[in-house]
Amino acid sequence: MAYVAVKGGEQAIDNAHAWLAEERRGDPATPALSIAQIEEQLGRSVDRVMAEGSLYDRELAALAIKQAQGDLIEAAFLLRAYRTTLPRFAHSNPVETATMRIERRVSAVFKDLPGGQVLGPTYDYTHRLLDFALMDDESSAVRPVQPGSLETMPRVPDILGHEGLLEPDDRSDQEPGDLTRQPLTFPAERDVRLQALARGDEGFLLGLGYSTQRGYGGSHPFAGEIRMGEISVEIEPAELGFAIDIGDLVLTECQMVNQFKGSKTVPPQFTRGYGLVFGFGERKAMAMALVDRAMRAEELGEDVTAPAQNVEFVLYHSDNIEATGFVEHLKLPHYVDFQSELQNVRRMRENAE
Amino acid sequence: MKGYNFAYLDDQTKRMIRRGLLKAVAIPGHQVPFGSREMPLPYGWGTGGIQVTASILGAGDVLKVIDQGADDTTNAVSIRRFFARTAGVATTTATAEATVIQTRHRIPEKQLREDQIIVYQVPQPEPLSRLEPSRIETKRMHGLADYGLMHVKLYEDISRFGQVSISYDYPVMVNERYLMSPSPIPAFDNPKMDMMPALQLFGAGREKRIYAIPPWTRVKSLDFDDHPFRTINAPHPCGLCGATDSYLDEVVTDNHGGRLFVCSDTDHCSERRAAGHVGTDGFQEAAE
Amino acid sequence: MTEPTLLSGRGLGLSFGGITALADVDVDLWPGEMLAIVGESGSGKTTLLNVLSGRLTPDTGVVWYRDPNGQLHDVHAMPAPALRTLHRSDWGFVHQDPRQNLRMTVSAGGNVGERLMAQGARHYGDIRAAALDWLAQVEIDADRIDDLPRTFSGGMLQRLQIARTLVTHPRLVFMDEPTGGLDVSVQARLLDLIRSLVTRLQIAVVLVTHDIAVARLLAHRIAVMQRGRIVETGLTDQVLDDPRHPYTQLLVSSVLNA
Numbered sequence: 020m021a022y023v024a025v026k027g028g029e030q031a032i033d034n035a036h037a038w039l040a041e042e043r044r045g046d047p048a049t050p051a052l053s054i055a056q057i058e059e060q061l062g063r064s065v066d067r068v069m070a071e072g073s074l075y076d077r078e079l080a081a082l083a084i085k086q087a088q089g090d091l092i093e094a095a096f097l098l099r100a101y102r103t104t105l106p107r108f109a110h111s112n113p114v115e116t117a118t119m120r121i122e123r124r125v126s127a128v129f130k131d132l133p134g135g136q137v138l139g140p141t142y143d144y145t146h147r148l149l150d151f152a153l154m155d156d157e158s159s160a161v162r163p164v165q166p167g168s169l170e171t172m173p174r175v176p177d178i179l180g181h182e183g184l185l186e187p188d189d190r191s192d193q194e195p196g197d198l199t200r201q202p203l204t205f206p207a208e209r210d211v212r213l214q215a216l217a218r219g220d221e222g223f224l225l226g227l228g229y230s231t232q233r234g235y236g237g238s239h240p241f242a243g244e245i246r247m248g249e250i251s252v253e254i255e256p257a258e259l260g261f262a263i264d265i266g267d268l269v270l271t272e273c274q275m276v277n278q279f280k281g282s283k284t285v286p287p288q289f290t291r292g293y294g295l296v297f298g299f300g301e302r303k304a305m306a307m308a309l310v311d312r313a314m315r316a317e318e319l320g321e322d323v324t325a326p327a328q329n330v331e332f333v334l335y336h337s338d339n340i341e342a343t344g345f346v347e348h349l350k351l352p353h354y355v356d357f358q359s360e361l362q363n364v365r366r367m368r369e370n371a372e
Numbered sequence: 373m374k375g376y377n378f379a380y381l382d383d384q385t386k387r388m389i390r391r392g393l394l395k396a397v398a399i400p401g402h403q404v405p406f407g408s409r410e411m412p413l414p415y416g417w418g419t420g421g422i423q424v425t426a427s428i429l430g431a432g433d434v435l436k437v438i439d440q441g442a443d444d445t446t447n448a449v450s451i452r453r454f455f456a457r458t459a460g461v462a463t464t465t466a467t468a469e470a471t472v473i474q475t476r477h478r479i480p481e482k483q484l485r486e487d488q489i490i491v492y493q494v495p496q497p498e499p500l501s502r503l504e505p506s507r508i509e510t511k512r513m514h515g516l517a518d519y520g521l522m523h524v525k526l527y528e529d530i531s532r533f534g535q536v537s538i539s540y541d542y543p544v545m546v547n548e549r550y551l552m553s554p555s556p557i558p559a560f561d562n563p564k565m566d567m568m569p570a571l572q573l574f575g576a577g578r579e580k581r582i583y584a585i586p587p588w589t590r591v592k593s594l595d596f597d598d599h600p601f602r603t604i605n606a607p608h609p610c611g612l613c614g615a616t617d618s619y620l621d622e623v624v625t626d627n628h629g630g631r632l633f634v635c636s637d638t639d640h641c642s643e644r645r646a647a648g649h650v651g652t653d654g655f656q657e658a659a660e
Numbered sequence: 661m662t663e664p665t666l667l668s669g670r671g672l673g674l675s676f677g678g679i680t681a682l683a684d685v686d687v688d689l690w691p692g693e694m695l696a697i698v699g700e701s702g703s704g705k706t707t708l709l710n711v712l713s714g715r716l717t718p719d720t721g722v723v724w725y726r727d728p729n730g731q732l733h734d735v736h737a738m739p740a741p742a743l744r745t746l747h748r749s750d751w752g753f754v755h756q757d758p759r760q761n762l763r764m765t766v767s768a769g770g771n772v773g774e775r776l777m778a779q780g781a782r783h784y785g786d787i788r789a790a791a792l793d794w795l796a797q798v799e800i801d802a803d804r805i806d807d808l809p810r811t812f813s814g815g816m817l818q819r820l821q822i823a824r825t826l827v828t829h830p831r832l833v834f835m836d837e838p839t840g841g842l843d844v845s846v847q848a849r850l851l852d853l854i855r856s857l858v859t860r861l862q863i864a865v866v867l868v869t870h871d872i873a874v875a876r877l878l879a880h881r882i883a884v885m886q887r888g889r890i891v892e893t894g895l896t897d898q899v900l901d902d903p904r905h906p907y908t909q910l911l912v913s914s915v916l917n918a
Binding site: 028029031032096099100102103104106199200201202203204205331335340341343344345346347348351352353354355356358359360361362363366367370371 | 376377380382405406407408409410411412414415416417419439440441444445446447448449450453476477478495506507508533534535537539540541556557558559560578580581604605606619620621622636
């Protein structure tokens with residue numbers, strides 16, 4: 020058998036891309052998905068891709084989902100790579116979530132509260148039974164609901180905060196760090212930690228948050244408030260000197276309230292973990308809040324023993340674009356290194372004989 | 373390419389990276405953190421090397437990209453295409469013709485020159501990472517040149533195996549100060565780094581670090597006086613060109629354990645064959 | 661004692677929150693001398709050890725160290741690299757739990773050799789010979805040199821820690837309850853070993869112990885601590901045979917009655 024040095028990498032790549040395109044489209048007899056359909060009917064996927072892709076654009080997220088055949092990490096990757104090339108015109112003012120036009124707002128710590136509990140479009144109390152009516156979509160008529168007018172509501176932490184029972188918000192005029200511009204360095208302040216978590220992988224944060232509930236760095240969390248709704252984003256161009264509204268975002272915010280037994284300088288009070296994500300991402304916002312609180316262990320004088328409390332561990336491993344790249348790079352050729360290992364093991368075996 | 377800047381990255385980003393490179397050159401072997409951008413290629417696939425190359429590339433440069441020593445491995449093709457598309461620079465497979473060589477896992481066999489730059493793709497820039505996972509701690513160790521732990525690893529290898537068992541990504545001391553990962557090149561290539569005439573740049577995208585070795589800098593592979601550093605290579609000449617001094621790939625030729633050893637540096641091998649060198653299996657090449 | 665001291669603390673004070681851990685502490689240590697700091701738990705003796713060794717910075721006071729050239733250094737004003745170099749060459753620290761100091765995934769020989777390598781030793785054969793020599797000195801069989809510490813008993817681990825610490829011939833070693841947590845028979849053997857090594861190598865030692873018997877056996881001088889203060893200090897026999905301070909009397913009598 021003749022050996023021919025492997026050539027044709029170029030051709031192989033072209034062929035692979037062509038095959039991929041064909042597979043993405045699937046059976047041409049089935050109508051192609053429109054971007055609008057994805058945007059409208061796969062909204063939770065769109066939300067997740069925007070959150071992990073760090074770019075709030077429903078249409079581009081839908082396009083990424085289509086291009087990635089519904090692989091959401093791949094879609095987030097596409098958004099991230101696109102995001103890199105965008106010029107940065109301005110920074111927004113901090114958004115004030117108390118002004119959120121509420122679509123959903125629940126608190127587990129009060130039976131009722133000003134503004135009330137608003138369930139919103141939640142799966143919480145659905146019975147997880149496959150709805151075969153959806154198989155034939157045309158037949159499942161959607162009963163329109165009368166949406167209440169969206170209004171703003173006070174935030175639960177603000178209600179608790181009046182009594183001094185809850186630690187106050189830290190206020191700072193310092194410009195927050197930005198992991199997309201600056202490398203992560205330690206000690207990592209809370210602004211940077213929250214940014215990393217907001218961009219982080221939902222599954223990773225879910226597992227870490229869950230681990231804190233099972234005793235790995237446990238604190239005793241209560242869902243103080245979860246709210247989701249629209250919020251206006253403003254920028255303040257230097258040449259104008261006043262803020263202008265540039266559009267609306269849907270955000271999900273979670274404030275976890277945790278017991279804290281106090282320290283020498285601070286009386287016993289409740290502390291907070293915070294979660295905020297693009298779109299309707301309640302599971303992630305809650306997990307994020309748990310992990311944020313866990314990472315404050317050192318600051319609050321608690322023992323650092325669990326993975327979720329280890330800031331370096333959490334921050335270095337929460338980004339799924341970094342993780343997927345490095346895990347999957349193992350499929351790149353490594354034959355040069357493997358060859359050196361082969362010779363190495365052969366030599367060591369000779370020595371051992 | 374329409375809609376994108378020359379070599380993909382915007383000029384601000386390139387400037388930021390070039391500042392990092394200057395600092396890296398000034399402190400040979402020291403890892404400089406940089407604001408690594410998200411690239412359209414995955415992390416771990418050369419994003420660090422690509423960002424470094426994008427930042428130093430000019431319109432007149434001639435680019436060579438290799439992976440495992442070969443110009444036509446898929447990832448090398450993909451990166452070369454990326455720059456051909458976004459920068460429109462000339463590309464080559466000939467080591468001597470290139471002004472910039474981006475590499476993954478190899479150093480070309482041909483001695484590089486002062487007017488060339490080699491850019492290494494680095495998956496893990498921290499040479500102590502397997503011994504000490506915390507970057508807070510390793511940073512302190514570098515600051516204090518506290519490298520006893522690395523020698524403990526070598527000691528352990530020798531006491532267990534009679535030799536150092538690291539065969540690639542073999543740690544080096546740069547300019548007698550910083551412990552450095554040479555990237556996962558085979559230890560065979562380590563001696564080429566010592567007093568190399570070309571500038572050596574290293575980019576780690578996922579880990580967000582840049583480092584460098586200026587031309588004509590001492591690079592010493594760690595060892596003991598009584599267990600000096602040794603390179604490992606297959607004890608064969610190249611089957612195609614007969615070279616006895618190049619790094620060899622082992623190719624499985626049949627289902628019965630048949631093996632062929634050939635140059636990993638494809639350009640080196642074809643240049644030798646063009647010059648008339650023939651190995652024991654080389655006749656097949658002639659029949660092609 | 662007109663000879664210059666090796667280590668001197670003056671006016672050391674430290675409090676954690678509202679709790680006073682150290683107050684007005686003066687300490688002197690001469691070359692080759694073994695000083696025991698005794699007291700019950702919470703008396704501040706471990707805090708004092710950490711302050712003397714530069715691991716903790718006091719609120720008030722200063723610790724002076726005299727290097728082999730006779731130069732004095734303010735321990736807490738030293739740059740981090742210099743202090744670290746000191747800790748891995750001229751000084752040593754023996755912890756109560758040897759696992760805090762040993763590398764549990766590195767062989768016994770590697771553990772002993774690390775300080776040599778950190779100091780620049782680059783000859784494998786010499787490092788191994790030194791490791792073998794030190795294992796013998798702490799009565800660990802030569803054929804255990806390539807074993808991992810996790811296969812060692814508690815007493816062996818402590819002896820391995822001592823070998824790892826003494827291999828660079830430090831002039832000053834800090835010991836924090838080195839025999840704590842060991843069986844009585846193992847303790848006795850270890851105390852003998854420490855006494856003979858320290859005497860032969862003329863190492864100065866600051867030893868923290870709650871055990872008066874350990875202090876009596878090892879120390880030349882003794883300092884008794886109560887609530888962050890040194891209440892009595894002097895030659896060991898003198899203090900223990902004729903205690904002046906009521907607290908010392910209590911400590912001594914509780915041992916006799918035990």
